Amino acid sequence: MSTVTQERSPGIAAGSAPRPQYRVTGRRVLRSEWSKLWTLRSSWITLGLGLLALLAFGTIAALRYKSLTSAGGRMDPDFADATSVSLTLFGVRFGQLALGVLGVLFAAGEYSTGMIRSTLAAVPRRLPVLWSKAAVYGLVAVVVGLAGAFGGFLIADAVVSGTPAHLGLSGGEVLRSLFGAGLYLALVGVIGVALGVLLRSVAGGISVLVATLLLVPGLVSLLPSSWRADVAQYLPSNAGESLYSLHPATGMLSAGAGALVLIGWTVLALAGAAYRLLRKDA
Numbered sequence: 154m155s156t157v158t159q160e161r162s163p164g165i166a167a168g169s170a171p172r173p174q175y176r177v178t179g180r181r182v183l184r185s186e187w188s189k190l191w192t193l194r195s196s197w198i199t200l201g202l203g204l205l206a207l208l209a210f211g212t213i214a215a216l217r218y219k220s221l222t223s224a225g226g227r228m229d230p231d232f233a234d235a236t237s238v239s240l241t242l243f244g245v246r247f248g249q250l251a252l253g254v255l256g257v258l259f260a261a262g263e264y265s266t267g268m269i270r271s272t273l274a275a276v277p278r279r280l281p282v283l284w285s286k287a288a289v290y291g292l293v294a295v296v297v298g299l300a301g302a303f304g305g306f307l308i309a310d311a312v313v314s315g316t317p318a319h320l321g322l323s324g325g326e327v328l329r330s331l332f333g334a335g336l337y338l339a340l341v342g343v344i345g346v347a348l349g350v351l352l353r354s355v356a357g358g359i360s361v362l363v364a365t366l367l368l369v370p371g372l373v374s375l376l377p378s379s380w381r382a383d384v385a386q387y388l389p390s391n392a393g394e395s396l397y398s399l400h401p402a403t404g405m406l407s408a409g410a411g412a413l414v415l416i417g418w419t420v421l422a423l424a425g426a427a428y429r430l431l432r433k434d435a
Contacts, residue, residue, distance in 0.1 A: 177276055179285070185275075186285040190293065195258055200297055203251030203338075207301025208308065210244030215309035215318075222316045237310040237320045238330050238399045241302065245334055245397065248301060249341045249366060249390075252294045256345025257358035259290055260426075264353040279430050283350055287423060291343045298338030302331040302397075326399055333397035333408060340419045341366070344389070347422035351429055366390045389418045 190196050218235050263269040276282050306322065313319050320327055344365075348358040366389065373385045382404045385391050395401045395411030406414060 177278075177281075179281060182276055182281045182285045183289060185272075186282070186289045189263075190259060190289055193259075193262070196255060199251050199255040199258070200293070203248045203255070204297050204301045206247035206251060207244045207298075208305045210247055211241040211305035211309045212312065214240040214243040215312035218318055219312050219316065222313075222318075236318050236399055237306060237313050238327055240313065240318060241306040241309040242330070242334050242397055244301070244305070245338070248298070249338055249393075250363070252297065252338050252342040253345040253362045253366065254359055256290055256294070256342040257349040257362060258355060260286055260346045260349025261353055261355045261358050262349075264349075265355055280427055283347075283423070283427055283430055286350070287343050287346050290346050291339050294342030295335050295339035299332070299335035301338075302334040306331055329408060330397050330399045333412070336412070337393040337396050337415065340415050341389075341393070343419050344422045347419070347426040350426035351422065353429075387414055389415060392418070 214235075215237070218240055263272060272282055273279055306327075310319060310321065322328070345358065345362055348361055349355070352358045352361065370385065370388055370390055373381060373388065376384060386395070386404060386406050392406060392411040392414035395405040396408055396415060398405065398408075401407060401411075405411070
């Protein structure tokens with residue numbers, strides 16, 4: 154009598170179908186990071202606050218300008234050379250904080266909860282996690298930034314219709330400024346992601362982000378005048394301002410140069426985050 158021996162793979166019960174083998178691909182990592190972003194309540198709240206800041210502050214500035222113009226009195230110096238673009242983008246400084254802070258939360262939050270260990274176990278090569286986080290959040294931030302810039306412009310330009318600030322959307326420089334604002338906000342969000350991965354601390358990442366965007370430009374003003382202009386124009390916030398300003402002021406970079414400087418800061422932050430992600434355990 155012969156004996157028939159049936160070989161089974163370890164862990165597979167008799168009669169059960171073998172489990173499908175899943176490969177880690179760039180597309181699947183992107184989908185994973187996309188799901189993580191939208192399952193966080195803080196994402197919806199913070200993105201909403203960022204969009205609200207762009208729309209609300211631009212509308213308030215336009216209404217203020219309209220009231221000063223209608224009153225016929227002495228114009229506030231801050232509004233003397235205002236345009237519908239500059240009024241619209243009055244809220245960029247507030248929107249950048251919301252989008253930058255959410256970028257830090259999106260990346261550093263996983264380190265706070267310990268979820269990053271599961272993420273890196275599923276994606277052992279590590280760097281695709283960073284690139285996917287940056288790509289997903291950068292896409293979301295640019296959509297929110299462009300929605301706020303163009304939506305705010307349509308509101309503000311309608312408010313100041315009939316005044317010297319009215320421009321219309323047909324001008325090429327107007328479109329460049331609005332698209333520049335969206336790009337600036339997206340890059341600030343990506344820098345926030347990079348700081349979250351680099352510092353692995355929500356508090357630390359937010360502190361460095363706020364210091365870079367708000368405190369350092371103020372400290373640079375204390376430098377000798379011979380140094381001040383050369384240093385200030387290369388700061389991320391000032392380079393970004395030249396990117397979305399309708400007419401860059403004296404001492405500011407051109408829009409193209411500002412974009413290159415800001416991209417350079419973003420690449421530097423991502424490079425630091427990539428180095429630490431590869432060299433240090435979670």
